[in-house]
Amino acid sequence: MGVVIPLEDKSADHLIEPLMALVADDMDRVNTTILSRTGSEVTMIPEVANHLISSGGKRLRPILTLASAGLCGYAGAGHVKLAAAVEFMHTATLLHDDVVDESDMRRGKAAARMLWGNEASVLVGDFLLGQAFKMMVEVGSLPCLEVLSSAAVVIAEGEVMQLSAAKDTETTEEAYLAVIRAKTSALFAAACEVGPILAARSRAEIAACRDYGANLGIAFQLIDDALDYGGSSARLGKNTGDDFREGKITLPVVLSFRRGSTEERDFWRRTLERGEIADGDLEFALAAMKKRRALEDTIERARHYGAMARDALELFPASPWRHALHEAVEFAISRAH
Template sequence: MGVVVNIGDKQPEKAPSVDQLVKLTEADIVRVNQHIIDNMQSPVALIPQLAGHIIAAGGKRLRPMLTLAAAQLCGYTGSRHIGLAACVEFIHTATLLHDDVVDESDLRRGQDSANAVWGNKASVLVGDFLFSRSFQLMVADGSLPVLKILSEASAVIAEGEVMQLMTANDPKATEEAYLEVIRSKTAKLFAAASQIGAVVAEKPKTQEEALESFGMNLGIAFQLIDDVLDYSAKQAELGKNIGDDFREGKVTLPIILAWRRGSEEERDFWLRTIERVEQEEGDFEHAVSLMEKHNTLEDTIDRARHYGAIARDALGIFPDSDIKDALVELIDFCIYRAY
């Protein structure tokens, strides 16, 4: 379903990218990848096989890259950030394995999901293994503040998953309730990954809190743009299926806004397609047309820009540097993926 959505003309003159951030963290990412490989080994052959399948499909390693970049921003010259970045990736990968089971997803970044290949039981159990391994890495680091930050993030992510179940298939959900879900489910790990960069560098609380704010608001912006991309032909370029959220009856901000602004007839459409998931040929295209009618996709992008601006402001206390510039460009990249 390749529906091209008009989502405005607020693109920057030059498309932002993550190339500079990748370049500046490249040497550390190589070490993180090796740490990941070393720590996902197990005498139970299925564990490294299944874990390797999803980790290999993990994209740009954005969350561990945040830990590496934050440590670099804080002038850290040790090696603790390597193990902690791997820990962050294990937490993220575990949540993906569990998400795909809960969502009954058959694809992950354009390839078969682990649960589609090995089944739900194996995916859940290997996800549990990766969560457990992440805690072993936290303990190996030996820092109680780091353990507190990452263990709290793990608990909040799980809470976010449960909160999402409570708002699932409910187009009447409030925007506030939905934002709380994505703060917990997505943005909390962005925040923790960034914050621990200041902790290992033993920086003042102000810098630690600034990086936490940067990560939290970046994560919210990132998820809001993901919400938009599910209804855009741009999604296909990112190796994802267009309309997956819609077909699963998943409630995201564009739907919440469309419900709020819609007529009685339009709300009946959302109840049928999202609440009851009784979908017919052409429903996805009609959903997109309603979003265009009520400007909900562009308004979701505007909200992402708002959170992106807060993330940018949070970096203001750090001196100018190449890594700071790369993190600012990352904010723009996350938002302008929509174009």
């Protein structure tokens, strides 16, 4: 059985539409907030920030903040600023990531660092983090500030963990999962946790929303890992095989290396550790992954975490919000179908 990779860019998009419809009005307010908070007399700041912010993307993380608040019956306005703060945190990490990874593309466009340089990308990322924390303070919820600031620390730790494990083909699956729990899952978890906190829900419900976000975040990242070796560049917003060319150790590589022959392991060491990539090497990598079922099993792992995310929401009664959040899990995973 081979890996089924999407050929159309919108094959899974209908699954996220129920959630987007529920949060549409609030999302308009979030977008207005985002635009107002990227303003600065330093002209390069809005230029760099809006290059990435306006370049598309589903804005899934702020949508999850709004949805978790809706699921829990929150009736105030604080979730809008927190959702904008979550998006700024995410955008800042993307700006920083592209510098660390030396990426040329982001969301189908030239990465900000290619247009304004590495220094500007890092500094504008810092500006957005500062704005994010200003909005958190304005909301006035110390528990929400604690959750999001803790997530910022964990994300930074994840970046450093990934840097220290870079190009290390001996990385274990457990070590790799620790990186994505920090780098990706932590912000998904925090985005979902602040809604029930604002709504003053029980500790059990807060934990359920956090668990939903954490597991969804892992599933989302694992599908991204698989798509890098089999998706279209239009869908990915970057070039297919970028992870390979950048020497990134992702789960498909971890599984392929562990299961591979001596020849295959030597190949991974040459290409990823030493960066000696020749014509035809990406095709060899794909063939090795297919032979070792690395992509199929990465997608299976994602399904496992997706099931855990859905189960976390069973604590809540049936509602359009819960149904839409279940569908969001299907959206994350169905990108690989």
